[in-house]
Amino acid sequence: MALAASIESSGKVVIRRVGLMLSGDIDQPILDADTVVVEDGLIRAVGAEKDCDTAGAHRVIDCRGTAIAPGLIDSHTHPVFGDWTPRQSQLGWIDACMHGGVTTMISAGEVHLPGRPKDILGVKALAITAQRAFDGMRAAGVGGGVKVLAGAPVVEKGMVEQDFAEMASAGVRLLGEIGLGSVKAGNEAAVMVAWARKHGIQSTIHTGGPSIPGSGLIDEHVVLEADADVIGHVNGGHTSLSYRSVCMLCERSTRALEIVHNGNERIAILTARHAVELKCPHRVILGTDAPAGSGVQPLGILRLIALIASMAEIPAEIVFGFATGNTARMRSLSQGLIEVGRPADLVFLDKAQHSAGRDLLNSVQLGDIPGVGMVMIDGIVRCQRSRNTPPASEVPIIIEGSTLRG
Numbered sequence: 001m002a003l004a005a006s007i008e009s010s011g012k013v014v015i016r017r018v019g020l021m022l023s024g025d026i027d028q029p030i031l032d033a034d035t036v037v038v039e040d041g042l043i044r045a046v047g048a049e050k051d052c053d054t055a056g057a058h059r060v061i062d063c064r065g066t067a068i069a070p071g072l073i074d075s076h077t078h079p080v081f082g083d084w085t086p087r088q089s090q091l092g093w094i095d096a097c098m099h100g101g102v103t104t105m106i107s108a109g110e111v112h113l114p115g116r117p118k119d120i121l122g123v124k125a126l127a128i129t130a131q132r133a134f135d136g137m138r139a140a141g142v143g144g145g146v147k148v149l150a151g152a153p154v155v156e157k158g159m160v161e162q163d164f165a166e167m168a169s170a171g172v173r174l175l176g177e178i179g180l181g182s183v184k185a186g187n188e189a190a191v192m193v194a195w196a197r198k199h200g201i202q203s204t205i206h207t208g209g210p211s212i213p214g215s216g217l218i219d220e221h222v223v224l225e226a227d228a229d230v231i232g233h234v235n236g237g238h239t240s241l242s243y244r245s246v247c248m249l250c251e252r253s254t255r256a257l258e259i260v261h262n263g264n265e266r267i268a269i270l271t272a273r274h275a276v277e278l279k280c281p282h283r284v285i286l287g288t289d290a291p292a293g294s295g296v297q298p299l300g301i302l303r304l305i306a307l308i309a310s311m312a313e314i315p316a317e318i319v320f321g322f323a324t325g326n327t328a329r330m331r332s333l334s335q336g337l338i339e340v341g342r343p344a345d346l347v348f349l350d351k352a353q354h355s356a357g358r359d360l361l362n363s364v365q366l367g368d369i370p371g372v373g374m375v376m377i378d379g380i381v382r383c384q385r386s387r388n389t390p391p392a393s394e395v396p397i398i399i400e401g402s403t404l405r406g
């Protein structure tokens with residue numbers, strides 16, 4: 001199914017005087033470049049300004065020495081419909097997260113919908129409707145233009161392979177968290193994960209204690225047997241398995257290790273460190289698991305980056321990669337890396353005013369969250385100085401094409 005095209009087109013945009021370019025790729029986290037050229041929403045060139053074709057831009061963004069990174073990807077969210085969540089009766093939460101640098105959100109199931117259907121036809125209908133609605137919402141620029149990849153059905157007992165084939169042909173690409181429905185046994189989950197994978201649908205499993213009354217424990221044995229693509233909230237959502245059990249998941253599986261903000265922070269730190277020690281840092285991806293009982297945290301991904309960089313003592317530029325390029329690769333997304341041909345989804349950052357850090361990366365290493373100075377999605381500026389982060393020390397400025405020609 002073709003994605004709905006964005007209504008606006010960015011035209012040619014030149015981003016210059018970038019002081020620090022974070023690639024999103026943890027193998028080469030910092031690029032030796034000061035300029036990005038965007039055409040019609042895609043990155044066309046990355047390099048030194050003198051080597052880039054910057055002529056004819058209808059908009060120039062002067063970064064004034066600040067940093068850019070790929071837009072942050074929240075690997076674990078629970079959207080319902082529109083920019084509204086019934087979990088804490090809140091409007092505008094997706095737009096608020098965009099002000100926290102998030103440009104893509106992945107649904108782990110539209111489970112907070114009041115009266116969510118649990119019969120198989122209803123499960124499929126909701127998934128298809130949610131996929132369509134969020135795709136259309138992005139095209140209309142609602143929710144800050146954030147790319148909400150939704151339509152993530154929670155599997156129920158009795159589903160057969162044909163159900164997965166039907167959903168896949170209708171555009172469903174994700175499963176909601178396995179374990180939030182009636183399928184909770186490892187052997188039952190494994191069959192459905194395999195059907196989903198065969199039909200191009202990615203799967204995520206709930207890990208740890210029950211999240212809300214009615215959900216159950218999913219322990220390490222169930223997670224390993226189910227073999228879903230993403231070990232969802234490996235640090236619990238909110239209640240974590242023991243560190244010993246989480247180590248078993250790191251060591252015996254090769255699937256994505258998803259660390260969330262609304263989980264156990266101690267296990268988040270220990271898991272990130274263990275993944276580095278095991279030489280599998282590429283598996284670490286970040287999410288919020290919001291909206292949740294703890295609320296909606298528009299700065300959740302930035303807070304998680306600062307937490308892991310400072311407390312697990314992992315270089316900040318690598319941890320930015322956990323929230324961008326790693327997720328892109330583990331989930332086969334086109335966005336999440338600063339690379340020619342990728343969508344121009346970018347967050348513009350600087351150290352927060354009066355941070356004790358020397359610069360952006362050092363401030364994050366010290367545990368401070370950075371200031372967002374601008375967010376761009378598909379080459380279109382969605383916000384300038386964030387209303388939610390502490391103020392960035394310096395922010396980029398926009399120079400419009402008419403000024404350029406004049």
Ligand SMILES: [Zn+2]
Pocket residue numbers: 177206207211232233237
């Ligand atoms: Zn969960």
